[in-house]
Amino acid sequence: MRIAWLVLNLDGMGGTSRSAITQANAMAPDHDVTLLSVTRSADRPHYDIDDRVDVRYLVDVREDRDPATSPVPGVPARVAAALADRESVLVPARWDGQFSALTDVAMEAALPALDVDVVVTVTPALLASAVQLLPDAVTVVHQEHRSSSDRTSGLEPLLTYAPRADVVALLTPTVETWLRERLGDVAPETVVVPNPLPIGFVPRSRLDRKVVVAAGRLVQEKQVPKLVAAFGQVADRMPGWRLRICGEGPQRAEIMRQVRKDGLWDRVELPGAVPDMRGEWAKASISALTSRAEGFPLVVQEAMAAGVPVASFDCASGPREIIEHDVSGLLVGPESVAGMAAALLRLATDDELRHRLGEGAHRAARQYDAHVLAERWLGIFADARARRAGRGRLGSRALATPPRRPRVVATDLAEVAGVTPVEARRAALRAAVDAARAASDAWFVVPRDGAAPPAVVVPMSARRDLLDHLAAAGVPAYLSLRDPAQHGWHERRGPVAELARDLRRGMTTSVALEPWPTDPTTGRPGLLAHDGGVELQFWESTVDGDLVAPRRNRWVQTVPPGAGLVDHEVDGVPVRTLPLMAEPTFDEVRFPVDVVYTWVDGDDPTWNDARAARLAEVTGTATTREASGRARFVHRDELRHSMRSVHLFAPWVRHIYLVTAGQRPAWLADHPQVTVVDHRELLPADALPTFSSHAIETGLHRIPGLSEQWVYLNDDVFLGRPVRPEQLFTPAGQNAVFLSTTTVGPDEVPGAPAYLRAAWNNRRLLRDAFGVTTTSTLAHTPHPHRVSVLTEIAERFADDVGRTARAPFRSETDVSLLSSLAQHYGLATGTAYAGRAEHAFVNVSNSDVEWQLQRLLEREQDFFCLGDHHDHALPAARLDRLLADFYAEYYPVAAPWER
Incomplete structure (x- = not known):
């Protein structure tokens, strides 16, 4: 079989290129194998390559190259220099900044002419290039080495171009599951194949030298300072043991500072890059890894092949799939310095454990033999080619293994x-x-x-x-x-x-x-x-x-x-x-909180007759639709479901009071948690009957037995998800004020609705009392209140509050006690604070009400209001069906007070 590996650079150190070289070496005796490197950075590769492997380079980037010589044959040096400064089109810089327009030109010349059966790509950027440039007859197998699902340089090209590969090979089942679930129906054939161990004799450690070895590039991801800190915690209990850290990288200075800080100059060694790691593992008795994330760490495989037990931080992929805890090594919690210290001490002081885990490590490492894995790769290549059967790359996909779909949970x-x-x-x-x-x-x-x-x-x-x-x-x-x-x-x-x-x-x-x-x-x-x-x-x-x-x-x-x-x-x-x-803490609300609703049955003929008679007695603002129109009193089963929202999402509420005009919802049963209160218990006789919510609100704080802290809910306001009392009150009892983005605007605009007139009246009182002005209305949310503050306001502004209480409909002289005045008074006196919550307002009269209700069903808001209006875009019957369906989905569980 003719097989080529496409790599970015063969010459440097790194697990990706080393894995490709090892696989190529293992197959070279029996197959026509090529290593195609996009760039050349040294006179010879860092890792040994079998003489039977054909090595080709596309772009020469060696520092000592003659500048007069072009890095790409056939491209003039001056043109090549200009291309090298331009961003790649095949591989945008956001994917991988190591590519350029020059690498594009080199790949565009080489890949379409590549005469092989299979090409293996080893980075997502190379996969993107291969599927765009290779002849359609070439089977493309991508081997994914990345350990993180959200590294920008790997995620986008992988998810974009993986469906165009014949096979995608992943290092672990965790990564394979992730890719299949992300791609769904367009997922290609996927397989799980680990990286191989380098070919050659591996000397076995006798585990009798007091040396802990760590190896790898000294970068932040490896968290080597945490290893030093862990060793420092137990060094005094491990006499004679040394920590040897092999590798180079930008964190070397930080590691040395950590060594100095912990007084470990004579116990920690940093020899730099070591050419013969097999010899290092043969002298080690413990291997340690403290990486934040890993793909399939070769250093762990190499240590285990030498029979050295590994102590490693657990990672989302990699170590947990190589190391079997307490069989071939020890896993400790991610980032746990204390856990790593304890693991090092266990291995250093328990000879029997160290040798038992070393034997388990050596036994487990056999599965990573390069020749064994080469046979698996050949089977994967052959199967992929067989599925082709003369068809193009995408045409053969119909015969691939059907993708495993994300799990659908069949909850009972x-x-x-x-x-x-x-x-x-x-x-x-x-x-x-x-x-x-x-x-x-x-x-x-x-x-x-x-x-x-x-x-x-x-x-x-x-x-x-x-x-x-x-x-x-x-x-x-x-x-x-x-x-x-x-x-x-x-x-x-x-x-x-x-x-x-x-x-x-x-x-x-x-x-x-x-x-x-x-x-x-x-x-x-x-x-x-x-x-x-x-x-x-x-x-x-x-x-x-x-x-x-x-x-x-x-x-x-x-x-x-x-x-x-x-x-x-x-x-x-x-x-x-x-x-x-x-014990109680200072930021917990521990006092009782009640809820108060106001509600009327607008379909009650007796109540409507009284409203009509009362309306005939008034003039001015009270006669407008905004103040006394029927839409203010129509109910669409809001109250039942608003009270359900309290039951479901605020189980800490002590009691619910429902204030009505001598009415009672037919669905409301007697229940110890709910009390129905008549207007006659709260308002003076000469204020009744009343049809103004402003008037009713002036008396709610006088409900017998009402808690000092309580929440006022209009029946069209709902809790959208679980709410804690701390979102409404501070532990000291201050109540939250949820300001809206709607402005009060200038005073006395002709034709203004009653709620704005009330806001102006509130502003006048507060300006006179405190010398400050109000600018915002209140959001359509629950309104937390305090009885003592409302009592103080009612006494301080007795004339205005009394006049509001006696206005049968909303009027131009009203104050809005519970929906603006008290909140701003609290902000001015320090009894309230500006709260924050996710909330939404839906006008059910709008033409897009169905779309807005669907958005609410995403349950992203703490509170929402279903506001009504006099004129509706949808027919009443359709609107009622939409709301009924919405309520049934959002609040499917009845409250205990429903019949």
Whole structure:
């Protein structure tokens, strides 16, 4: 078979070019093999190449090249210099800045004329070039080496051109799954093939020298200073042991500073680039890797081939797929210096463990033999060519293995029906606590930390046991397990039992147990998409046994062994925690909060007759549609679903008061959490009957039994997702004010609606009282209030508030007490603050109401308002159907007070 590898540069050090050279060397005895290098930077390659391999270079970039000689045959030197300064068209600089117009010219000359059966590309940029330039008869196999799914230089060209390859080979199953899920139906044939070990004899280490070896380019991604810090923590307990760091790179000076800081001059060696790493591994007894991210690290393979156990940070791909914890090495939590220190100490002081893991490493490394992998590659090439059967590259795709589609979760709809977010969180917390209790005696719970969910903690040593118990627990099917994104790698989500078993091989420090975020019937975010889960945290142990938190929380960073724990309750679930974590904090709202609604049944004929009679007695602003029109009193089942939103998304609300004109919704049952209040209990007799929300609002703070802090909700305002009381009040009791972007504008504009006239009246009172002016109206959100502040306003501005209370319809003399005046008064007196929330307003009379409702179903807002108007673009029946369907999807769970 005629096979060519297309690489960017053969001459430098690097795992990608080394892997290509090793594969080519392994196949050279039996096949026609070519290494085609886009650039040439040295007189000879850094790694040895079999004499039977044909090596070709396209662009000569050697520094000592004669400048009068063109770097590309056939291109004049002056033209070549100009082309080298221009951006590549085949490979834009945002993909890979190492390409230029000159490399384009060289590849355009060489690739169309390449007479081979198979071309293997080793970077996404080279794949892009190959599929654009190679003859269609050539089979293109791309080998992806990148370890991160979001490195800009690799993501775009890979996702763009991978579908045009015959085969894409990935280093690990994790990367393969990611690529298939991203590409979906256009995914090519994919295979998983690891990198090979270099060909040749590998001396075996006797593991009797007190040397820890790390190797690689000294760059930030490798985090070598963390290795030095870890070694420094245990150096005194490892007498005679040395740390030897092989390699060069920009972080060398920083590493030396870390060595000096920790007083390790006589214990840490930095020999630079070492030409014979096989000899280094033969003298090592421990290998260490502290990278933030890896693809398929050759240094780990080489160490294992020499029988050296490896202590490594876990990564989203790479180490966890090479090292089997406690069999061929030790994995520790990502970034955990304490965990690395403990692992080094274990290996250095436990001879039996070190030799057992060394034997396991040597045994595991056999699978990376270059000749064994060469046979696999030949099979992959042959299969790809057979699928061609004379067809073009894309024409053969019909015979490729059908792509595995992203998992569609068949959640049992009957099981999830009726489950609220808080019930889902309780179910997740109970399942996590049960698994933690079965796995370790040292478990405890970190309560909710602001917006962060509760976390169930066990030592890292109990991680596998916890995942095993969780996999066997039979948790509700609406719960999923999520492996969070880290260091550029995508997150994973799956059924609890399935993903828990898969996660056993790694040492990630946290996973989330939470509801599936998507409704299986609609594909949109579901009711349980937010705030329905808990976190599982695995804390590494120091050499002294202290547990170390993987990231900051507000209470502790380390917990000593045997720390006392107390019984506590989180979300209604009995747990245990540290005494400090059971105490109230300064940023928790712990006072009761009630909700007040105002509502009328606009279809009640008796009430409508009274409205008509009262309207006949007034003149002016009160007679306008904006002040007294029927649209102000039409209901479309808003109240039922707004109250559902409180039940679903604010379970911390103590009580709901419904203020009406002696009416009661037919669907509202008697319930201890809901009280219906008549206008007659709140307003003076001479103010009744009233049909003005401004008037009704003047009396709401007088509801008997109402909490000091309470929230006013118009019946067309809804909670859109779980809301915490801290979003509405400070722990000291101040209430949030949600200002809108709509301006009040200048005073006394002719023909202004009643709400603007009220805003002007509010402005006059506040200007006279405080010497400040109002500029913004309030957003259509819940309005948090304080009884004491409203009482103070009613007394201070008694005439204006009293006049408003006695106006039967909105009038030009009104103040808007609860929807503007009190909020601005609070800002002026320090009893309120400007809050922030995601909110939306939908005018249901608009022609695009269906599109706007669909947007709301993405559940991206804390609050929203469905405002109405007198004139509608849609027929009433169609609008009612749209709203009914919207309510059914957004709020599918009835509240306990519904009949």
